[in-house]
Amino acid sequence: MNDATLTVEGLTVHYGGVCAVRDLSFSVPAGEAVGVIGANGAGKTSTLKAVMGLIPRRITALRFGDTDLTGVAARHMVRHGIGYVPEGRHVFAGLSVERNLLLGAYARKWNAETRATLAEVYELFPVLGEMHDRLAGALSGGQQQMLAIGRALMSKPRLLLLDEPSMGLSPKLVEDILAVLQRLRADGLSLLLVEQNAKLTFEATSTCLVVENGEAAMTGASARLRHDPQVRRIYLGL
Numbered sequence: 001m002n003d004a005t006l007t008v009e010g011l012t013v014h015y016g017g018v019c020a021v022r023d024l025s026f027s028v029p030a031g032e033a034v035g036v037i038g039a040n041g042a043g044k045t046s047t048l049k050a051v052m053g054l055i056p057r058r059i060t061a062l063r064f065g066d067t068d069l070t071g072v073a074a075r076h077m078v079r080h081g082i083g084y085v086p087e088g089r090h091v092f093a094g095l096s097v098e099r100n101l102l103l104g105a106y107a108r109k110w111n112a113e114t115r116a117t118l119a120e121v122y123e124l125f126p127v128l129g130e131m132h133d134r135l136a137g138a139l140s141g142g143q144q145q146m147l148a149i150g151r152a153l154m155s156k157p158r159l160l161l162l163d164e165p166s167m168g169l170s171p172k173l174v175e176d177i178l179a180v181l182q183r184l185r186a187d188g189l190s191l192l193l194v195e196q197n198a199k200l201t202f203e204a205t206s207t208c209l210v211v212e213n214g215e216a217a218m219t220g221a222s223a224r225l226r227h228d229p230q231v232r233r234i235y236l237g238l
């Protein structure tokens with residue numbers, strides 16, 4: 001059962017003299033999907049990377065359920081049930097689709113359970129099953145995005161962090177990604193979704209955080225924010 005809430009308190013990120021994230025606090029309740037939206041350069045990617053421990057940051061508290069994650073290195077996050085789908089996919093182009101997926105299970109033993117997870121990923125993304133022996137670099141952008149998500153799922157996370165999964169995809173593929181996120185959520189996975197595509201985010205999440213210049217400008221129910229005149233004007237261009 002997924003009963004762990006991610007709690008982030010007082011997150012601050014500096015790049016030299018530039019403050020990219022300033023004293024940000026939010027939580028991802030167990031089984032919920034939370035979105036982070038904001039303009040280019042608002043600090044969304046930095047927020048995800050900092051939660052994962054991939055970049056230097058200051059943080060007052062970082063907990064997942066009862067576990068204190070403040071000192072946990074990025075490569076060990078996966079052992080605590082946190083999966084990460086980076087911006088730009090970063091699949092291993094010279095390895096087969098299946099090798100890429102197996103790398104996602106690096107922290108697990110290869111046994112019946114891992115094989116079952118692989119079967120689940122192929123069930124979720126039939127195209128990956130059909131192309132399991134192709135080189136990842138030969139896949140289309142949309143297929144590579146599916147592979148990046150599938151690879152993260154191979155660790156059996158309880159919380160998945162996704163950085164701009166819709167980037168560069170056609171409207172049809174964005175709909176496919178939305179359907180996948182909704183299914184993962186229905187299966188009990190918690191999601192933290194960073195996106196420029198506000199429409200996708202509002203549909204995929206229950207709560208949204210709007211960031212501006214690294215600070216929380218607004219936070220609330222996605223169903224309410226999507227009708228907020230200011231949000232519609234700035235983020236939906238309406």
Ligand code: ATP
Nearest residue numbers: 015018020038039040041042043044045046047196
């Ligand atoms: P986008 O939607 O364009 O990806 P974002 O909301 O994810 O933007 P970040 O990538 O987190 O924003 O960037 C936040 C701020 O930090 C920006 O001003 C950006 O220029 C700056 N920044 C990001 N990465 C670096 C870096 N490696 N070195 C210096 N400044 C950086």
